[in-house]
Amino acid sequence: MLIDVYTIVLLFFVGLIAGYVSIIVALKLPLKKKEYINVCDNCNHKYKWYELIPLFSFLMNRGVCPYCKTKLSIGYFILNFISGLLFSFAYIFYGFSYEMIVVILLTLLAVMIYVSDFKYYVILDEALIFFSLLILLFKAIFFGFKTFLISLCSGLLIFVFMLIIRFIGNKAFKQDSLGGGDIKLSMFFGFVLGVRLSIISLVIGSFLAFPIAVYYSLSKIDKEIPFGPFLMTGLFLVFVFMEPIKSFLSIIF
Numbered sequence: 384m385l386i387d388v389y390t391i392v393l394l395f396f397v398g399l400i401a402g403y404v405s406i407i408v409a410l411k412l413p414l415k416k417k418e419y420i421n422v423c424d425n426c427n428h429k430y431k432w433y434e435l436i437p438l439f440s441f442l443m444n445r446g447v448c449p450y451c452k453t454k455l456s457i458g459y460f461i462l463n464f465i466s467g468l469l470f471s472f473a474y475i476f477y478g479f480s481y482e483m484i485v486v487i488l489l490t491l492l493a494v495m496i497y498v499s500d501f502k503y504y505v506i507l508d509e510a511l512i513f514f515s516l517l518i519l520l521f522k523a524i525f526f527g528f529k530t531f532l533i534s535l536c537s538g539l540l541i542f543v544f545m546l547i548i549r550f551i552g553n554k555a556f557k558q559d560s561l562g563g564g565d566i567k568l569s570m571f572f573g574f575v576l577g578v579r580l581s582i583i584s585l586v587i588g589s590f591l592a593f594p595i596a597v598y599y600s601l602s603k604i605d606k607e608i609p610f611g612p613f614l615m616t617g618l619f620l621v622f623v624f625m626e627p628i629k630s631f632l633s634i635i636f
């Protein structure tokens with residue numbers, strides 16, 4: 384497979400722009416505001432075009448709004464940079480392929496979930512529907528109708544499975560054990576990975592969130608844990624290391 388340096392660089396910049404748009408959508412959509420990309424949340428000042436360039440504008444303004452000097456989180460800068468990197472890596476590792484497309488789509492959805500779940504404790508339905516449709520569409524294009532149908536059923540099965548887990552959890556702990564957003568996100572896992580690997584990625588995601596849960600309870604922080612980012616990281620890991628995980632599973636079962 385021939386890897387072209389220009390494509391790597393181009394994809395990095397495409398990733399920066401797409402990641403930037405994803406961050407903005409995840410920040411603004413839950414607020415249901417009319418003004419979208421080009422307005423400061425704090426002072427409502429309209430940004431000029433050069434104040435909206437990914438990474439560059441952040442550095443130029445030293446991480447604050449140029450009008451009201453409100454600090455912008457460095458987290459967004461890092462997320463944006465990573466989205467560029469992951470677009471390039473997707474191409475370096477997979478070339479132009481189904482896997483490359485999935486890594487790119489997962490990157491964008493992960494960016495949105497990191498932003499919206501940490502900031503507002505929501506996973507946007509619009510984002511889940513959009514990316515689910517895209518994943519299913521690419522399954523149909525690359526693997527045909529049968530795979531599309533299997534993926535669709537896998538997602539629905541995981542959805543029902545998680546509803547049952549929530550029902551049991553609610554009865555056992557007498558409180559809401561799983562957020563609705565997390566259950567809908569699990570359905571997306573089913574579309575991407577099928578039933579077996581989805582369950583593994585959900586388990587890995589829960590393990591990743593575990594240290595935070597321990598930290599919160601030890602330091603008596605009475606805050607909800609945004610579960611979505613951890614689940615999404617689990618999904619990412621399982622997708623990237625799918626082959627070793629599959630061979631490991633075939634040894635055990």
Ligand SMILES: [Zn+2]
Binds near residue numbers: 425448451
């Ligand atoms: Zn401002």
